[in-house]
Amino acid sequence: MPPYSDDKAIDRSIGRKVLIDQSKQQQISLISGFRGVARHLKSVLTVEINTEPISLSGLDDVRMLIIPQPKSALGTGEIETIWKFVEEGGALMILSGEGGERQSLNELVAKYGIVVNKDSVIRTVFLKYFDPKEALVANGVVNRSIAAAAKKNVSTEQKQNSQSLSFIYPFGSTLTVTNRSSTIVLSSGSTSFPTSRPVAAFHETKPNELNKQGRVCVVGSVSMFHDTYIDKEENGKIFDTIVDYLINGFDLNTIDAAEPEIHDYINIPDHIHMSQQIKVCMYEGELDSAVSSDFMKILDNSLNSVSLKHWPMTLRLYEALSLSPPPLTIVEPQFDLPMPPFTPAVFPPLFQELPMPTLELFDLDELFSSPETQLSQLANRSEETDLSFFIEKAGEITGLSSELSRNDRTPKRIMELALNKLMMFKRSMMDGELDVDMSGFDVQEDHHNLEQNYLGNDEMDDQLFSDIDEFDDL
Structure with missing residues (x-):
């Protein structure tokens, strides 16, 4: 070709x-x-x-x-x-x-x-x-x-x-x-x-x-x-x-x-090589006054020093034993890492986001209104068939339900507690009317009048409890 x-x-x-x-x-x-x-x-x-x-x-x-x-x-x-x-x-x-x-x-x-x-x-x-x-x-x-x-x-x-x-x-x-x-x-x-x-x-x-x-x-x-x-x-x-x-x-x-x-x-660093290196603390704390500012004086060089003073003795020992000295080799040092080995994360963890506050579910006007206004609104929304619901909600508004246990918050118990409080209130009012100036009155006559008043109170109590029994029959 x-x-x-x-x-x-x-x-x-x-x-x-x-x-x-x-x-x-x-x-x-x-x-x-x-x-x-x-x-x-x-x-x-x-x-x-x-x-x-x-x-x-x-x-x-x-x-x-x-x-x-x-x-x-x-x-x-x-x-x-x-x-x-x-x-x-x-x-x-x-x-x-x-x-x-x-x-x-x-x-x-x-x-x-x-x-x-x-x-x-x-x-x-x-x-x-x-x-x-x-x-x-x-x-x-x-x-x-x-x-x-x-x-x-x-x-x-x-x-x-x-x-x-x-x-x-x-x-x-x-x-x-x-x-x-x-x-x-x-x-x-x-x-x-x-x-x-x-x-x-x-x-x-x-x-x-x-x-x-x-x-x-x-x-x-x-x-x-x-x-x-x-x-x-x-x-x-x-x-x-x-x-x-x-x-x-x-x-x-x-x-x-x-x-x-x-x-x-775009160049990125070698993360695998960097993860295998010893990490140092980058925090700069307050320097102790007792420690010298020259940190080189703190280092101990005797830990890694090289001494050949035993080498001639070792060679003479080989000659005495009729052995040929082996060639010198490098001994790889083994360092104990102060930190455990790291395993790099390939993908960052995914955290669940917190839900938004459900503020739209609250009626702020209803929450901040007075108990009288809340009871009026409750009465306007309730009908005759919602009597039990009305009593339970009224107990929550007035705070009567908080005085009862969770399992005892029934309409009957709420009405009983309300009537009891009403009776005690009326009795305190009646006791206040009796607390007047007693000078100029006969003690015996006054004592007789007090007994009549207390008997009248007992009759009133009987009348109130009879009303509760009629409510239970209903």
């Missing part, structure tokens, strides 16, 4: 092969993991694998090159070969994974303004998939042309919102697009973290001498098109759309490409 020269332009668009690279210790191959990818590609091109270092001679008649999550670094010559392959009109698909990749991969895609971040996309809300790194994205389509190219039947409103494809993004990282020439097409959505960050981007080179353009696609998750996930949700349609763009090309939405709905990248 003749070598390629720099002054000879080659048309890669006429190639009929898809080359899947397996020369960088990839864990996924056509046998294990990419059977579904091969099934989708065979309807378009011929699928082959590459186990040798990437070179221009090995890319003969190759239309598209797929590099799935390389474990070893790409050589400088290989990177330049791939760049030239794309400039000649070839198609390049790079599939990364969680935690980012080696520096050589970022060196390869940095030319196109794309960087693979060293992070991982997780789902903050559980839905359908148990592993948090299996992020189900329902609103991750950034460029609405992807939904149209996927031939998905959507309504007009969905086309306006461009949220018409749902996909699962497992064990993947995010991307950073630093060049206007590259277009963000998929994001992590609003229910994943990092929120609304790029996960797939396209790049199209300028036309070459033969008016051919090379295309590049970078996806942050190789597991997205693994046999386990390619048939779930709409991952298969997204893969076919990416292949259609790389092979044939289609116009992307210019508005979405110019201003994609992407949020800024």
Whole structure:
């Protein structure tokens, strides 16, 4: 095969092969993991694998090159070969994974303004998939042309919102697009973290001498098109759309490409590492005057001092016993933590909200009115058939019910208590009339009159109790 020269332009668009690279210790191959990818590609091109270092001679008649999550670094010559392959009109698909990749991969895609971040996309809300790194994205389509190219039947409103494809993004990282020439097409959505960050981007080179353009696609998750996930949700349609763009090309939405709905990248501290550190008290109390202000004098350095005074004796002891001294090793110290280990809470506890005070159930005018007014209102609301209810409520208003036990608050007992109080009141009034000036009267005659009065009171009592008996008969 003749070598390629720099002054000879080659048309890669006429190639009929898809080359899947397996020369960088990839864990996924056509046998294990990419059977579904091969099934989708065979309807378009011929699928082959590459186990040798990437070179221009090995890319003969190759239309598209797929590099799935390389474990070893790409050589400088290989990177330049791939760049030239794309400039000649070839198609390049790079599939990364969680935690980012080696520096050589970022060196390869940095030319196109794309960087693979060293992070991982997780789902903050559980839905359908148990592993948090299996992020189900329902609103991750950034460029609405992807939904149209996927031939998905959507309504007009969905086309306006461009949220018409749902996909699962497992064990993947995010991307950073630093060049206007590259277009963000998929994001992590609003229910994943990092929120609304790029996960797939396209790049199209300028036309070459033969008016051919090379295309590049970078996806942050190789597991997205693994046999386990390619048939779930709409991952298969997204893969076919990416292949259609790389092979044939289609116009992307210019508005979405110019201003994609992407949020800024937010870094958070390593909570797992921080939870394992010793915590100190940040409270600044009053300093004891007896303690010196120089706290370094308080530290006891003898606890961790190193002394080698016994080392010569130990070596002579080995010589006396005809033994070879072992090599020195580092003994890892074991510290007793002053605090128990912490278990971080994934979700904050949900407390039940207290109910609102039921003030609308109270009639304030009725509660603050006088007993006479309350008795008048009660009499107006009651009828002859509500006699028992009237007596019970009147007992509560006048306070008579409070003098009886809860089980003894019957209308009969309330009336009996009311009549008893009335009788005692009348007797006290009558006793007050008898308490007059006794001077000038005969004591014997007065004594006789008092006895008559008391007899009259006894007759009055008999009359009152006879009325109670008549009420009981009723």
